[in-house]
Amino acid sequence: MQLNSLKNTIEELILSHExxxxxxxxxxxxxxxxxxxxRLISHTGIDTETALLIRAAALLHETGMTVSPKNHEEAxxxxxxxxxxxxxFNTDQIIRIAELILAxxxxxxxxxxxxxxxxxxxLDYLGRADYFIIAHKLRLEWILRDGxxxxxxxxxxxxxxxxxxxxxxxxxxxxxxxxxxxxxxxLVKKLLNSSS
Numbered sequence: 001m002q003l004n005s006l007k008n009t010i011e012e013l014i015l016s017h018e019x020x021x022x023x024x025x026x027x028x029x030x031x032x033x034x035x036x037x038x039r040l041i042s043h044t045g046i047d048t049e050t051a052l053l054i055r056a057a058a059l060l061h062e063t064g065m066t067v068s069p070k071n072h073e074e075a076x077x078x079x080x081x082x083x084x085x086x087x088x089f090n091t092d093q094i095i096r097i098a099e100l101i102l103a104x105x106x107x108x109x110x111x112x113x114x115x116x117x118x119x120x121x122x123l124d125y126l127g128r129a130d131y132f133i134i135a136h137k138l139r140l141e142w143i144l145r146d147g148x149x150x151x152x153x154x155x156x157x158x159x160x161x162x163x164x165x166x167x168x169x170x171x172x173x174x175x176x177x178x179x180x181x182x183x184x185x186x187l188v189k190k191l192l193n194s195s196s
Contacts, residue, residue, distance in 0.1 A: 002087055002088060003052065003055055003056065003059075003087075005087055006056060006059060006083075006084070006087045007034075007059055009083060009087070010030065010059045010060060010063060011027060013063055013066060013079075014026065014027045014030060014062075014063065014065075014066060015027060016066075017065075017066035020144070021141060021144040021145040022065060022141060022145070023137040023138075023140050023141045023144075024134070024137040024138040024140075024141045025062050025065040025069070025072070025141065026062075029062060030058070030059060030061070030062050032124070032125065033058045033061065033062075033118075033121045033122050033124070034055060034058040034059055034121075036058075036120070036121035036122075036124035037054050037055060037058040037117060037118060037121035038055070039121075039124075039172075039176070040117045040120055040121055040170060040172050040173060041054060041055075041117065043170075043172035043175075043176070044113065044117065044170065044172055046113060046114065046117070050113075050114050053093060053096050053097050053100065053114065054100065054114050054117050054118055054121075056080075056084070056089065056093075056097050057097045057100035057101050057118050058118060058121060060076055060079065060080045060084075060097065060101060061073070061076055061100075061101045061104050061118070061122065062076065063075075063076045063079045063080070064076035064077075064078070064079060066079075067079075069145060069146075073101055073102050073104060073105040074102070076101050077098040077101050077102060080094060080097055080098055080101065081094060081098070084097065096114075099111075099115065100114060100115055100118045101118075103115035103118060103119055104118055104119055104122045108122070108123075108169075110169050113170070116169035116170045117170055119169055120168050120169055120170050120172075120173035120177075121173075123166065123168075124173070124177060126163060126166060126177065126181045126184065127168070127173075127176070127177025127178060127179070127180040127181035127184070128177065128180060129180065131180075131181075131184045132184070132187075135159060139155050153192065156188050156191055156192040157192065159188050160185065160188055160189060160192065163181060163184065163185040163188065164185065166181070168181075
């Protein structure tokens with residue numbers, strides 16, 4: 001089972017389907033989620049087998065965007081089923097990876113520690129100093145791809161609602177990211193109040 005060869009395959013797949021509208025759901029996001037998952041794995045002491053499956057799910061969870069933004073998690077599962085056998089994963093592992101990918105669908109629905117880790121890794125940026133840079137990449141992607149309004153007031157209202165309703169599921173993510181997430185929420189509210 002070769003995680004590095006899987007990573008290379010995923011990188012090639014995503015890069016071969018790059019487009020100017022996918023400013024958030026791209027290779028940078030995939031690698032960011034993998035890095036966040038690694039950090040959470042190291043803080044939870046999860047077993048080696050489960051850690052491998054989380055890493056694989058992190059690499060695969062956005063591949064469906066190469067097919068369609070709508071229901072891309074389900075498309076990611078279909079891609080996972082096609083390529084994971086070639087990388088030494090067995091049927092049971094592939095089923096488990098598929099479950100982890102589907103847990104990241106909004107609204108997130110984690111069901112165990114592994115799925116909590118992948119969900120927290122997927123939204124790790126909410127509690128980081130680069131939150132505004134990444135969030136605005138998502139905003140621009142929505143504007144270009146989905147016709148989302150370019151009204152900043154509406155964007156900040158959306159972000160306030162999302163940040164207020166979001167929760168990290170693992171103690172590790174909460175310890176690492178919740179304080180900064182609350183600070184980001186404070187800043188978004190301040191920006192919204194200053195623009196009205």
